[in-house]
Amino acid sequence: MAVLMSELQPDDPPRTPTVSLRRSSSLLAAPTALRHPAHSAARTAFAECYERIMPRLVVFVMRHGADSHQAAEAAQAAFALAWERWESIEHPHAWLRKVAFRQLLKLREQREHPAEELPDPPGGLCPAQAVELGAQEALILRVLRSLPMRQRQAFAWTFDGFSPQETAVHLGMTPEAVRQNLARARRSLKQAWETMKEQDT
Template sequence: MFLPGQRRPSVPAADDEVIREDFARYYQQHMPALIRFVMRYGADPYEAADAAQAAFIEAFRAWHLIHSPAAWLRKVAFRQYLRQAPIPQEELTGDVPDRPAFSCPLDKVVLQEEEKRVYTALAQLPMKQRQVMAWHLDGFPTSEIATELGIQPHAVRQNLARARAQLKDLLGLTSGGAQ
């Protein structure tokens, strides 16, 4: 089984048109969700897009070996996000080119005001709670979250319960609804 972070000397996906088309289709369908997943860890949209893009680049190299792309990409994107270091600001000397004609994945993750409140609240959770909540919000079952994060299912459930309680407080929600 191929593990995140491992490198292969060859790039079979680049040589196989069917694999390239499958990868491109998967990228188009899942890139916005992967960006949102990384944002749930506290990344801004640009940091999240960078981490997600790096994960997809790594995935392309071994696409034919990845059995669970959704989980694999989330693990790699999260690690990429953690590795990101502040980039020194460069002074721009020329005009910034116009936006290219193709659609940017960030267009699909523009947040509404209420979503911004939720993402801000998620960023305030302890890392383990943020982690299980990010996987949970992407639809992964407790057992798979436990497997992918290397923790026990009861720890996932406990962290989800704590995260929900803390989010409820942070967002000013009561048992009767929003305040």
């Protein structure tokens, strides 16, 4: 349990999941119909950000209850929007997480009211297909799916290195509400971990 709970401490640096990631040509090739960063340095910064953040962004969305395909789709959509306005985004780490979550909600709404024919997903390797989840991470995702959304959000932002004060600003909550929801999520995770250990013995 010590290993699991040490991962839940807000002061710990965020851990990057093991991911084999191939650039999505549909995103980084920048379709001509979209605006794109005017300077080569900005385009390089975007590509580096994509390679570094994309795997963690997919898992961040999964911690809100999404399956791997929904998470990858929401994360890709967030980066596509970021590409169009990259030079105006001041805090990309927080911006991408907020937009990816909104894209997840939009995807869920579309699933509830499906079109007659859904378009095929874009080409390239889905980043989530290569995410290798350990037993602890799989347990965390399973437990989080059963929790209220506010608890999922508090945990996901904290796990990615945001303080309660920063999380409160991005979620429109008070820092105390963030701490309370985080504490409840941790209690649920601890109980689930203890139950799993008892079943394994």
